[in-house]
Amino acid sequence: MKILMVCLGNICRSPLAEGILQQKADELGLNWTIDSAGTNGYHTGEAPHRLSQKVAAENGIDISGQRSRRFVVQDLHRFDKIYAMAPDVLSDIKYIAGKEFDQQKVDLLLNECYPGQNREVPDPWYGPEAGYHEVYKIIEEACSFILKKYL
Numbered sequence: 001m002k003i004l005m006v007c008l009g010n011i012c013r014s015p016l017a018e019g020i021l022q023q024k025a026d027e028l029g030l031n032w033t034i035d036s037a038g039t040n041g042y043h044t045g046e047a048p049h050r051l052s053q054k055v056a057a058e059n060g061i062d063i064s065g066q067r068s069r070r071f072v073v074q075d076l077h078r079f080d081k082i083y084a085m086a087p088d089v090l091s092d093i094k095y096i097a098g099k100e101f102d103q104q105k106v107d108l109l110l111n112e113c114y115p116g117q118n119r120e121v122p123d124p125w126y127g128p129e130a131g132y133h134e135v136y137k138i139i140e141e142a143c144s145f146i147l148k149k150y151l
Helices: 013-027 050-058 087-100 129-150
Strands: 002-007 033-038 081-084 106-108
Touching: 002 013, 002 087, 013 033, 013 050, 013 129, 050 129, 081 087, 087 106
Parallel strands: 002 033, 002 081, 081 106
Antiparallel strands: none
16 A cells, blocks of 8 residues: 655655554554645755644654655556545646546545545644644544555
8 A cells, every 4th residue: 555645845744644644553453655745846855844744753753764755646547545645636637637536535634534625734833832733642543544545
């Protein structure tokens, strides 16, 4: 299984999602590849936000080696499932993908927990550290649902 997590800048939400799901898959002995990307290129090549790294580390996950990259149309062919963190990110994925977009392959992450509700994972970028802890909890729950769905 190859899963891609996507947010806007690929430095806050999607790096956490990549780290959380990869750790859970590894703990279960699954041969899953988890990656992340952003729909804008503002942070290409940068490490995850320091607070995302801090919150991940406090939960036993090291995401410091990740580097931001931009979502590209080829990702639709490389991954089995692509999760967007928010509706605006999903719209950006559709735009970038153009005629290659596959509705069966791409969905909002929180639709795994709350089917059809199209909820977004809040972007903690402008807020205090507490927001990063909340986002971690939200993503961790969604990743548990993903594992239940595909096992």
